[in-house]
Amino acid sequence: MELITLQTLWFVLTAVLLIGYAILDGFDLGVGILHLFAKDETERRINLNSVGPVWDGNEVWLIAGGGALFAAFAPVYAAIWSGFYLALMLLLVALIGRAVAFDFRAKSESLRTKRLLDLSFGVGSLLIALLLGVAFGNILRGIPIDANGWYAGTFFTLLNPYAIVVGLLTVVLFVMHGALYLVLKTEGEQMARMVKAAHFSWVMFTTLYVVAAIFTFFDAPHLFTYAYPEIQKPLWYLFLVLSLGSLALIPVLVGRKRIVHAFVSSSVLVASMIALGAVGLFPRLVPSTINPSYDLTAFAHSSTQYTLTIMLYIALAGMPLAILYKVILYRVFRGKTVLTKDSY
Amino acid sequence: MDIDVVLLARLKFWMTVAFHFVFPTITIGLAWLLVAFETAGWKTRKPVYEQLGRFFGKLFGFTFAIGVATGLVMVFQFGTNWSQYSRFVGDIFGAPLAAEAVFAFFMESTFLGLYLFGRERISRGAHVFSIFMVALGATISAFWIIVANSWQQTPAGFALALADGRIISQAEYLANPSAFDLANARAVLVDFMAAVFNPSTLPRYFHTVFACLISGAFFVGGIGAYYVRKNSSDEFGRLAVKYAIVFGLVASLLQIFPIGHEHGQQMAKTQPEKFAAIMGIYESQSSAPIVLFAVPTQRPPELKVPIEIPGVLSWLAFGDVNATVQGLAEIPQEDWPPLFTTFVSYHNMVILGIWFVFILAMAAFLWYRKTLWNNRLVLRALIWSLPLPVIASQLGWIAAEVGRQPWAVYRLLRTSQSVSVTVSAELVIFAIILFFLVYAVMGIAYIRLVVRTVKKGPLPVDA
16 A cells, blocks of 8 residues: 555544544543533442443553653654653643542541542542643644654643633533433432533533634634645534534434434534544644644654554554443443442 | 753653553463363362352452553553554554454453453353463563563564665664664554564563462462461461462562573563663673672763672573673763663563572471461461562563653664654643543552452352
């Protein structure tokens, strides 16, 4: 396969892994944020156990995405990871605090420790969603990449209004996504409140979506200048329609109690939001705010043709299996969450 | 303020990887013991096996969760703290990391969910299959990470793409390293299989997996011995100890021969300076001695109070008592690894390895004589030996990685040239303090939780 085809494929595959991560870990991060508002111990246990068998596997998508970026676009991985140092350290602490909360909580006997670990799970989830959103916002907007391909800003460069809006947008999107998941998993009063939470976050999301869209025109105009307009423009319109359509469908489907469909719809929304960003960026992976010629791109900063080919074989061999495992897992645990003696 | 960022980054890497490495070492071994328990339970229908499965399964799930959480730090760390390294090796090093996620982590994490939470939702056979897939996934993940790490030790299957656009082979470069400027160069993959199965991959892989099996066995055996010591007819405890003895004894014997031996021979051939440092051979010599005890100093390079057996090292390394073992003196001093750390950690690892064989052989013998269950001394030794294989693994790993210094990639890229350029010392210090606090809390909580779970005992199973 030609190098340019491989580079394009790997750009797409990296985006697909990111989408897989956002859809899957997105709902369990949302469950974590909603966990902060749970009413009693039963509700909290339902929350934790609704994602209990799956959260770990969901997080693997992040590892796979990071690994794919490292393998396919090492200079980009090196620049972003060292550049976003402090933000990533906070992200890691949040990921750790969240991951250990499940088991520590299940085994702890004091109420205070349990409440502390509820916070660790909830605040950790919130921080992860926010940091990932802010990071994505910065990538869209561009960051100061210098002539040597290294990050030339500070931690505070990352805290610009545009990135923060994208961060908040991510948080409410995941909350909505998680609320819909919980509607599927809970019953009675908790379910009724999750329906309300889904509606509320839908309104928040829609408002922020408009704000973010306007912001993007002014703050990230480069996302509308395409290297391959004949392909990128139609794709962009496609994902725009998909995102607006799925967004509009969610309250309708929830109203008709078609929750599985509503959840699928919000998954499509998550996917098309990231896809919109990816279409705007291509072939850039990270635009430079210093000079467009310093942009980190899929064509200039990839691994060799040989490595990309090998990696493609690995992905083709492994990903169908990974998806098969997921399908089995979600099928076994479909339906309402019930507490058993194996539960957290 | 003049602080050594490289040293700080190394300190951070050591701290985070040392902590992480405790957990997979236990889970990879424990997973296979769980496969044995669950299979036996499935075939015999005896409830005690389900008890064993549930009890050690809970501990497994918990240990695994910390392993995943701290493992994420490792995947990120190459980019955050070693960005020059990441750029240099990206074409090669990223692929095994991605393969690990794709081939192993997905499998491991998905089937663990099924195993831990699906006991009442899937058939018995499917449940046994789930833990088998977890064990297999864990063992595969060890393979890919060892591939990545072994490539740093004995790089193969690549060429060097220099900043000026020339591409030179490994042999060309090593023939005359000073003729080439590696600034902004990168290693590019030319032969995937050669890179994956580089000269040290298989010896190091088996060595690591067997260390994990031993760790899992002592984990189960130590906890089992605790119950037997409280009540010598405790069936749960006895079974745990029996399985641990069988697994552990086989694994620790094979670990010494052929696995450890092969690894040593490979190292003598492929990384002579590391071999010389851990063995304490500073001058090249024929019929080189095995050093049983000594205190090494770096300047001047000397062994204080050595106890040696002549010729044994030459024989072990090359099968000939008169063979010459290359000493450090022939290598420029700036390319030496630290002598004390490598020597001491390697030797303590070996002592522990011998202890594992000894205590398990003793236990097996007493089991055969039917006096093990009342032998409080041996049972107590088993209890206190629980963490020792984990410590031995840490020591072996320190010997391996410190022995690789001063190189990040052996004879190609120095550790000092690998560090992130945009990350200041202050940031790294902040991260070290942050992670130290988080890990200290987590480590203490983990130990308390294991102790509490063990004291509480296994859940009764309805027969």
